[in-house]
Amino acid sequence: MNTLQRWWHGPWAVPTVSGAAILASFFVARVLGSDPVSNIFMVAAALVAGIPIAVKAVRALAVKNISIDLLVSVAAAGAIIVGEYWEAAAVTFLFAVGHALEARTMNKTRSALAELVAVAPDVAVVMRDGQQVEVPAGAVGTGETVLVKNGAKVPVDGEVIAGTGAVDEASITGESIPVEKAAGDRVFAGTVSRGGFLQVRATGVGADTTLARIIHRVEEAQDVKAKTQAFIDRFATWYTPGIMALALVVGLVTGDVVLALTLLVIGCPGALVISIPVAIVAGIGRAARDGILIKGGEFLESSARIDAVAVDKTGTLTEGRPQLSDVVVLDPAVDRGQVLAWAAAAEAGSEHPLARPILEAAAAEGLATPGLPDAVQPVPGKGITATTGGRRVLVGNAALLDQLGVADAVGAAAAAEELAAAGRTPMIVAVDETVVGVVAVADQVRADAAEMVRRLHAAGVTRVVMLTGDAPLVAEAIGAATGVDEVRAGLLPEDKLDAVRELQRQGRTVAMVGDGVNDAPALATADIGVAMGAAGSAVAVETADIALMGDNLRKLPEAIGLAKRTVSVMRQNITVALVTVTLLLAGVFAGGVTMAIGMLVHEASVLVVIANAMRLLRRREDTTRDATAREEYPAAPAELVTR
Incomplete structure (x- = not known):
């Protein structure tokens, strides 16, 4: 499809042709002085812009929906019948222009979704049979090795198996600072390499990537109605027939057909109907x-x-990643390394989450442990007992010592309580019948x-x-x-x-x-x-x-x-829509507001509502930041979970 064909099928073709016919009508009337020919051009302008509107109205009626398009169609047809050709052309032309502008600006409010789709990668470089092969991103198989070079988009979700690099993950997390990646780290489709070279094992491809799920969710979310929007839709369902009934009554009572037709145009709740969805789309897009x-x-x-x-x-x-924070020695016959080694020897047979930081700390300090214990007995809520190298090792709380008859003669319970008050998770370590110390782990705030x-x-x-x-x-x-x-x-x-x-x-x-x-x-x-x-x-x-x-x-x-700002915009839009309709209706009854003027103001209100919603697309600096944001907050440690 060439450029002309795309334009012809686009939103601006109808208002352009209709507008050209209106200009031709003015030219013929003022330059050539031919009113009949001028009227033909004006009717043609009304038909060009009005037929698509009428088609939409009929389709809406087919599903038992009395739409705004029906109001405009009836008003335009009535204006032609009574000889108000300019009014008919102006109303349909302005309505068509409004639809075109609305479509354009609504596309802008959906720009976040368009940007997400745009970052979806098209191709991937895959290692196959020892060769680098470029294939469509969707053709990558799970488990294949994908190469990500500097400046390239990551085509799949996966795990880095070799190489290092910095990856811009703004399209996924919203954070603009690139994240350093190395073996074992996860990467996501649609993110961009900002340096380095990565070999990635694909774990999610095509529709199974995080980016694809986000796009799907945003598409669905932008179409899910808010409660206020649902109310407005119900209101419009009754409001539109009400305006038609009002116009009919006014026409019958006054005998002024033009006044009745003008009421149909003025009463269009276009700005009201669009006031909520445009704000919702913009708010979700910004988010x-x-x-x-x-x-x-x-x-x-x-x-x-x-x-x-x-x-x-x-x-x-x-952080959710506890680490060893303290080793308190309570038996003069042992040192710090021995206390930690005994604790690690017992925890080697434990499946508890707190075993890992103790084992990792012992390994990091090069402490030798006898491998797996000979026997392990978890005591729920209290700790663990283990037998290793012919010695019984207890790791747990004071209640575990009491249960197994181990005397606390060195103040282990008090030491543990002091560590707990500081936000650590303490575990008393006893070997045979002797308390040797206390170890503690902490999860950093x-x-x-x-x-x-x-x-x-x-x-x-x-x-x-x-x-x-x-x-x-x-x-x-x-x-x-x-x-x-x-x-x-x-x-x-x-x-x-x-x-x-x-x-x-x-x-x-x-x-x-x-x-x-x-x-x-x-x-x-x-x-x-x-x-x-x-x-x-x-x-x-x-x-x-x-x-x-x-x-x-x-x-x-x-x-x-952002949610509060979006709701504020919704309320502002509803106010603009209702005030506009109220003032226009008052202007019609007071005299001076014609069909063309009414439609012009009506379309202007629609654009104001859309423009107001588009403010949500702008990134807003966080106004909640103040001097306290620069203070250093203590990263006090805390336990991960109790035994």
């Missing part, structure tokens, strides 16, 4: 650009009302956790509650470091669910932030479920109401702020 995936207009609108946020601790407020809480407060959230299964002392330490309003510790998944319900019973609109798996009941019950770090997680993208694609906590208050 997608920033790495915030919002499931639909309903959730965007609900997010604007959030006044309470429940936050899971591990992996949200904390995220550097931006306190700032996130502060920004949530600045965004209008009055209650930030931390929900965790950790011990109260540890949880309180995290709460103090992050500035949350309330700490609820020692919770099971069902307890977190009850906590969310309690906040809702208080009349709050609650957002729950979690990992989408362990916190599933609470996430499902909350008014808005938020998944953190959803890039690459199909479950999070599909199930969360809001998915923060990156691992940036500050995206949460950013999402709430």
Whole structure:
């Protein structure tokens, strides 16, 4: 299809031809003085612009929908019948121009989706039979090795198996700073190499990539109606027939057909109908650009009302990667390395998450351990007992010592309590019948956790509650470091669910932030479920109401702020639409507002509504930042989970 054909089938062909006919009519009337020929051109202009409008009206009637197009079609036809050719041409021409401008600007509001589609890679360089082969991105097989060179788009989701490089992941996470990648790291389709050379094993191709899932979700989300939009649609369903009835009554009472036809044009609720969807599309598009995936207009609108946020601790407020933090020696006969070595020897046979940081620390310090213990006995809620090299080793809390009759003569319980108060997870180590020391692990508080809480407060959230299964002392330490309003510790998944319900019973609109798996009941019950770090997680993208694609906590208050701005724009648009229609109707009855003037003002109001919504597409600097944002927040450690 050449350029002329594309233009002919585009939105501007009809208004251009109609406008040319109107100009020809004026030329013939003023230069040649032929009114009959001038009228023919004017009627032709009305037909060129009006027939597509009438076709849409008939199609709408076929599905029992009385549309705006029907109002314009009836008004234009009536104007031709009564000899008001200029009015008919002007109304249809302006309506066609409005549709063309609306289509163009609506495409701009969907620009975020277009940008996502544009970053989808077309080709991939794959190693096959020892040769580099360029193939379509969709033709890459799972498990194949893909080469990503400097400046190239990553064509698949995968794992780096060799090489190093920097990858710009802005299209996925919204973060513009390139991320360093090395063997073992994940990469995502649509991201761009900014340096280096990577060999990637494909784990997701085509529709199974994170980018494809995001595009699919944004497409769906932009079409999901908000509650306000659904109300406006119901209103328009009754409003349009009401205007037709009003025009009929006015025509019969006054005998003024032109006045009745003018009412049909003036009463078009075009700006009102488009006021909500254009804001929703723009808001969701802006969010997608920033790495915030919002499931639909309903959730965007609900997010604007959030006044309470429940936050899971591990992996949200904390890093979720515990490390050894302390080794306290309590027996003079042993040293630090021996205490850690005994703890590692016992934990070598444990499946508990806290075993890993102890084993890693022992390996990093070059401590020799006897391999797997001869016997291991977990004691739920208390710790572990192991037999290794003919010695019994206990690693756990004071209750474990009491249960097994080991005397605490060196103040191990007090040392453990002091470590717990500082936010660590302490574990007492005993060999045979002697307490030798205490080891502790810690999960570091995220550097931006306190700032996130502060920004949530600045965004209008009055209650930030931390929900965790950790011990109260540890949880309180995290709460103090992050500035949350309330700490609820020692919770099971069902307890977190009850906590969310309690906040809702208080009349709050609650957002729950979690990992989408362990916190599933609470996430499902909350008014808005938020998944953190959803890039690459199909479950999070599909199930969360809001998915923060990156691992940036500050995206949460950013999402709430955007939702509030979107709802504000929706209200402004509704006000513009209603005020315009009211003033025009008053102008018709007062005299002076013709069909052409009414349609011109009507189309202008539509463009104002669209332009107002397009402001949401601009990236807004975070106004919640202040001097406190530059303070150094202490990254106090905390435990991952209790035994």
